[in-house]
Amino acid sequence: xxxxxxxxxxxxxxxxxxxxxxxxxxxxxxxxxxxxxxxxxxxxxxxxxxxxxxxxxxxxxxxxxxxxxxxxxxxxxxxxxxxxxxxxxxxxxxxxxxxxxxxxxxxxxxxxxxxxxxxxxxxxxxxxxxxxxxxxxxxxxxxxxxxxxxxxxxxxxxxxxxxxxxxxxxxxxxxxxxxxxxxxxxxxxxxxxxxxxxxxxxxxxxxxxxxxxxxxxxxxxxxxxxxxxxxxxxxxxxxxxxxxxxxxxxxxxxxxxxxxxxxxxxxxxxxxx
Numbered sequence: 001x002x003x004x005x006x007x008x009x010x011x012x013x014x015x016x017x018x019x020x021x022x023x024x025x026x027x028x029x030x031x032x033x034x035x036x037x038x039x040x041x042x043x044x045x046x047x048x049x050x051x052x053x054x055x056x057x058x059x060x061x062x063x064x065x066x067x068x069x070x071x072x073x074x075x076x077x078x079x080x081x082x083x084x085x086x087x088x089x090x091x092x093x094x095x096x097x098x099x100x101x102x103x104x105x106x107x108x109x110x111x112x113x114x115x116x117x118x119x120x121x122x123x124x125x126x127x128x129x130x131x132x133x134x135x136x137x138x139x140x141x142x143x144x145x146x147x148x149x150x151x152x153x154x155x156x157x158x159x160x161x162x163x164x165x166x167x168x169x170x171x172x173x174x175x176x177x178x179x180x181x182x183x184x185x186x187x188x189x190x191x192x193x194x195x196x197x198x199x200x201x202x203x204x205x206x207x208x209x210x211x212x213x214x215x216x217x218x219x220x221x222x223x224x225x226x227x228x229x230x231x232x233x234x235x236x237x238x239x240x241x242x243x244x245x246x247x248x249x250x251x252x253x254x255x256x257x258x259x260x261x262x263x264x265x266x267x268x269x270x271x272x273x
Contacts, residue, residue, distance in 0.1 A: 027078030061231020095171030101158035
């Protein structure tokens, strides 16, 4: 049975009522070829402007869940709703970011950012969105690299370009599949703070898959802990740390308490201790 835990840092700030953006009810996934049940009775809700994360052991179904949320894979049963419409396949209002930037090497940074519009609406529409793309590149701090090709970008710059490509269509929800896991630790920390800043500025709704407990805690308002075989949510933790957050919070007693609670919970689920 799923539990809900409130990890409170402050008692004065109460969240305002916000509308749900993404809703999943009793979601299950069984692979017909071998009968393996990857997910069972998953329920979650993302509110407007909320940053949620899911964490669990490898093979617990996190990536399967994300693919279903993105419309890349159908569920076996359950209800998947974005902006009160069922998710039946890939949609313009779903932004997706992967572990690798996957930029096209023959296009400039600007061209890669405009690619989703070019593919869906044509070159004329992409050209019309050029100013918008440049604004996004400025937002993430790489405006001067608009004419640079991916081979000349650092890992962090490439991922920032990928963020812009995700945002160019103004998606209702951002789905993030360990987007900074391939980066070195210092760059990853910086990119996490950049991601937080962008989400706060845009009041973006985001859902992050990660193996890093500290990363989940520093970024998320709410963390879903998943168990495996079948994948299911066993606990929901509401993180009431003040925003904007900074890396100094990692050294605080409250942060350590939350990390310890999650690590202990994951250990019990994995080893039954």
